[in-house]
Amino acid sequence: xxxxxxIRWDKYTYFIAWSILALFAIVGIFAPLxxxxxxYYIKKDNRINWTMFKDRVTIAENxxxxxxxxxxxxxxxxxxxTNLNExxxxxxxxxxxxxxxxxxxxxxxRLGRDVAAGIVFGCRKSLLIAIISIGAASFIGILxxxxxGYWGNKLPVRWSWSLLPVMVLICYLLxxxxxTIMTVSIGILCMIALVFVIYFILKNRRPSVFAPVDQIILxxxxxFQSIPALLLLMVIAALIDSPTLITLALIIALVRWTSFARIxxxxxxxxxxxxxxxxxxxxxxxHRKIITHYILPETLGPLVVVFxxxxxxxxxxxxTLSFLGIGIPIDQVTWGTLLAQARQSxxxxxxxxxxxxxxxxxxxxxxxxxSHLKQHFDAQD
Amino acid sequence: MWRFIxxxxxxxxxxxFLVLTLIFIIAKSLPGDPVLAxxxxxxNSMDFSSDMIDSRTYNIAAKNLNLDKxxxxxxxxxxxxxxxxxxxxxxxxxxMTNLFRQYGNAELVFALTHEIDEIVSxxxxxxxxxxxxxxxxxxxxxxxxxxIKGTLNTSPNTKxxxxxxxxxxxxxxxKRNNSYLPKIVWHGRDNQYHTWIRNAFLLNLGAxxxxxxxxxxxxxxSFRWTFIINFFSIIIGYSLAILIGVYAGWNKGxxxxxxxxxxxxxxxxxxxxxxxxxxxxxxxxxxxxxTNIFPSVGIWNIxxxxxxxxxxxxNFPLLVLPVFILSTNLLAFIARIVRNSVAExxxxxxxRHARTKGLSEQYILWxxxxxxxxxxxxxxxxxxxxxxxxxxxxxxxxxxIPGTGRVLYNAILGQDWAIVNGIVMxxxxxxxxxxxxxxxxxxxxxxxxKWDGA
Numbered sequence: 048x049x050x051x052x053x054i055r056w057d058k059y060t061y062f063i064a065w066s067i068l069a070l071f072a073i074v075g076i077f078a079p080l081x082x083x084x085x086x087y088y089i090k091k092d093n094r095i096n097w098t099m100f101k102d103r104v105t106i107a108e109n110x111x112x113x114x115x116x117x118x119x120x121x122x123x124x125x126x127x128x129t130n131l132n133e134x135x136x137x138x139x140x141x142x143x144x145x146x147x148x149x150x151x152x153x154x155x156x157r158l159g160r161d162v163a164a165g166i167v168f169g170c171r172k173s174l175l176i177a178i179i180s181i182g183a184a185s186f187i188g189i190l191x192x193x194x195x196g197y198w199g200n201k202l203p204v205r206w207s208w209s210l211l212p213v214m215v216l217i218c219y220l221l222x223x224x225x226x227t228i229m230t231v232s233i234g235i236l237c238m239i240a241l242v243f244v245i246y247f248i249l250k251n252r253r254p255s256v257f258a259p260v261d262q263i264i265l266x267x268x269x270x271f272q273s274i275p276a277l278l279l280l281m282v283i284a285a286l287i288d289s290p291t292l293i294t295l296a297l298i299i300a301l302v303r304w305t306s307f308a309r310i311x312x313x314x315x316x317x318x319x320x321x322x323x324x325x326x327x328x329x330x331x332x333x334h335r336k337i338i339t340h341y342i343l344p345e346t347l348g349p350l351v352v353v354f355x356x357x358x359x360x361x362x363x364x365x366x367t368l369s370f371l372g373i374g375i376p377i378d379q380v381t382w383g384t385l386l387a388q389a390r391q392s393x394x395x396x397x398x399x400x401x402x403x404x405x406x407x408x409x410x411x412x413x414x415x416x417x418s419h420l421k422q423h424f425d426a427q428d
Numbered sequence: 429m430w431r432f433i434x435x436x437x438x439x440x441x442x443x444x445f446l447v448l449t450l451i452f453i454i455a456k457s458l459p460g461d462p463v464l465a466x467x468x469x470x471x472n473s474m475d476f477s478s479d480m481i482d483s484r485t486y487n488i489a490a491k492n493l494n495l496d497k498x499x500x501x502x503x504x505x506x507x508x509x510x511x512x513x514x515x516x517x518x519x520x521x522x523x524m525t526n527l528f529r530q531y532g533n534a535e536l537v538f539a540l541t542h543e544i545d546e547i548v549s550x551x552x553x554x555x556x557x558x559x560x561x562x563x564x565x566x567x568x569x570x571x572x573x574x575x576i577k578g579t580l581n582t583s584p585n586t587k588x589x590x591x592x593x594x595x596x597x598x599x600x601x602x603k604r605n606n607s608y609l610p611k612i613v614w615h616g617r618d619n620q621y622h623t624w625i626r627n628a629f630l631l632n633l634g635a636x637x638x639x640x641x642x643x644x645x646x647x648x649x650s651f652r653w654t655f656i657i658n659f660f661s662i663i664i665g666y667s668l669a670i671l672i673g674v675y676a677g678w679n680k681g682x683x684x685x686x687x688x689x690x691x692x693x694x695x696x697x698x699x700x701x702x703x704x705x706x707x708x709x710x711x712x713x714x715x716x717x718x719t720n721i722f723p724s725v726g727i728w729n730i731x732x733x734x735x736x737x738x739x740x741x742x743n744f745p746l747l748v749l750p751v752f753i754l755s756t757n758l759l760a761f762i763a764r765i766v767r768n769s770v771a772e773x774x775x776x777x778x779x780r781h782a783r784t785k786g787l788s789e790q791y792i793l794w795x796x797x798x799x800x801x802x803x804x805x806x807x808x809x810x811x812x813x814x815x816x817x818x819x820x821x822x823x824x825x826x827x828x829i830p831g832t833g834r835v836l837y838n839a840i841l842g843q844d845w846a847i848v849n850g851i852v853m854x855x856x857x858x859x860x861x862x863x864x865x866x867x868x869x870x871x872x873x874x875x876x877x878k879w880d881g882a
Contacts, residue, residue: 056685222504222610234500235449270446273860277821278836278852279451285840285848288460301454363698367822370700373840389704390826399708403701411696418692 061419067412071170071405078171082121082164090115122149123161125168125380130159135395138162154397156388160380162397166405169382173409176296177361181354183300188307189343189350195264195308196315197338202258214240264312268305276302280364284374295374299361310353314346348424355417359410366406382406433868440860447856448628452621456499461518463490466637466843484545486517492637493845494623498615501622507611508534519565520545526567527598536598543591558588569599624849633850638842643850646835651854652736654824654831658816660751662809665758670805672759673766677801678774678793688767695760699819703753703826711749750827754820758812765808769801776800806873807866817855 074081080099089096091113122144133142138154153162194202218233243258283298284290318324319342327337369375369383382402389399455462467489490496498514505513506528516524520541527537544562558579566572573595576588627633633643672691676684740747773779774797782792821833828834832851839847871877 053680053685060689219610223608233504234502235453266443266446269443270450273443273447273856273863274451274852275815275817275855275859277819278855281836281840282451282848282852283454283458286455286458286460286462286465288465359696366698367700371822371825371837383700386701386704389708393708393712396708399701399704403698403705406698406701407693407696410698411693414692414696 060415064412064415067408071409074167075171075174078167081119082123082125082167083119084122084124087117089113121163121167123164125160125164133159135392138397153401156385156398157392162401165380165385166402169380172292172381173362173365176292176365177358180296180299180303180361181357183297184304185307188304189311191264192308192311193315193338195261196312197319198260200259200261202260204258268308271305280368281373284368290374290376299364303357303361306353310349311346314349315342318342318345352417352421352424355413355420359413362410436864436867440864443860448625452624462845463493463495466493469843487515498619499621500619502612502614504610504612506534507609510538511613523565523567531598531601533601540594569595628853634846636844636847638844643846646847647832647850647854650830650832650835653829654817654820654833656740657747657750657754658820661754661758662816665755666762669759669762670766673763674770674798677767677770691760691763694756699753699757700822700826703823706749707826750823750829753823765804769804770797773797773801803873807870813862
């Protein structure tokens, strides 16, 4: 086995992974154009009627006489209708819609909805949830990680008694907005603040002391990691009154931010020890500018790896949750809910096969891209 | 060494305390009410909204769930609010704070809330229409007084006219006498947070709200099944992963490339998909006679007089499928780690040195390289176990095994919070212990690490 082959193989798999990802991204972005029961246009007496862009000029059967009709690749809607005559139709079945004959390429589910359309929109939802939740998670994680990595245990805090009235004022404003504030979190915050005040007073009577941000953030990360992610997610998702896709994404972000914080902290610490950062500090740049202009761009490489693995894990978590039927609105069609239907009716093999295949391919491509990126950045070091 | 271990063991306590506090804060700040959810579940209807609930019914339901106590040691309310404000149902709280914002005068507002609540909850001889109007607690005094007047015209009633007087008095006050001073109401130790922490440390998990069994007993009798499945799958997964990973890492080449792609593919298969596929296609003969490979899923053969070992013996064929699924997933994860670790060790100088000494390749591989490459493996054992427990949840649900995962799933669907809390606590404890063990093993396996650095 020569080295040439090895490099070519890696390039080849990398290319395949990126093409799978690009395919899913395109399907996700253009989902409303790919799977819709509105015809693109209807040609009649040499006049083209662009029905696509009109509100709900629906199903082709309304148009009895036409010269030419252009339908979407998957001429079915995915949600908001049931067709009990076409329950569990196997893939490739042709159905009549007025003068037209349409095909359910991947069959239908237990409400007679087209599975192909469900998969196309499920792709959109999965990617949307993944992007929102990884966006939120990376925001929290990078912020806290950079804070911990840059300052270590030495965040200078100029404690003075004038801070106390400010804190009280903020609490009071919160109280005025909502007469009964969340007592638990405020109470625990007050307790923590009290501990800090006592710590500051005991440790050092000088006006300027150091806050151990690194210790605090590390402890926070450890606390979050001590609860199994799927368990925490299930419990939180079950507690929410009226779940939406956005709340699902946000609670996934709540358990996913720790990996971003850990990596950012480690990388910022590494960069922070370099000479050019000291030089920047000596030349009088502000801390904010040093962090955003000199440190964070350097940590971007390892973070991209975490992004790739993070997105794949969010897709897995989301589909697991929707498979179990927890934390997702009942009327939503996702890959997970399609798979869950296969459990109830074992003879509908197409429901078991296709959505899972999509999850697997997407997660596979993301994992492969992640590992390639990791190799690339490790080699650079 | 012992100082380090004792220090780390003692550090578990604050971690558990923090985790419990975190769970409590998250649960309390979510936009949902477990009491209402439980009532909805018991009334067995999805459109059972918070509209039709008086404080009495709410308080009884809350008492069943041990949620009738104040949330924390103290609460902050406006200074003329009653100190048992926390006892009101969420809807009434909203009603009262809204009226308070408009008219001030907390005493009158509270009296009005109380009167209306009485009408809604008691067998009051008013018409159903006025009851349903009241039970929605709309914070609009004009609307309320007009409906009362409408009812009074047809049937005079002393109670309703009292309420009307109260409303007119309140709206006649005109000027707001809002109290801008907050008051801290001290509730003492009898609060939800204190009870939560205390019960967790005493392992006093209470009784399941659905069948009244002690939660600890339910959890432990189900934990046996989870443990058995995970034990077998970890052993099988580890041994296969070591074989494949070592071979791929040592003899790089086509096998390495192909096996790593296959491992990535297997790793990307969601556990629930693999389980669904196997259950759908390979437990029935619907898709051809050869597809009936595995027995149909579920532990049915449970005789309460049997011992656990007997139960396992009877149900052994049924455990094959879940163990197969879990070990495949684990295999893909661990094989990659072994492969990378062996590939890294292979290029080190001691391997070249051993070769120049004339040792055989097999000897170098298993006695030198594998030893060093197994560091990450040994430390992984501790953290894999809690992760596998959570991972087996879906498999238990699909394969119908009465393990902790399925118990948790049913408890979440059935709003049985005693069991949910218990399982979360125990899994947290297991994870923390796992991290501790992996920390200790890490230092024990690798003598280069110092014991004193925590």
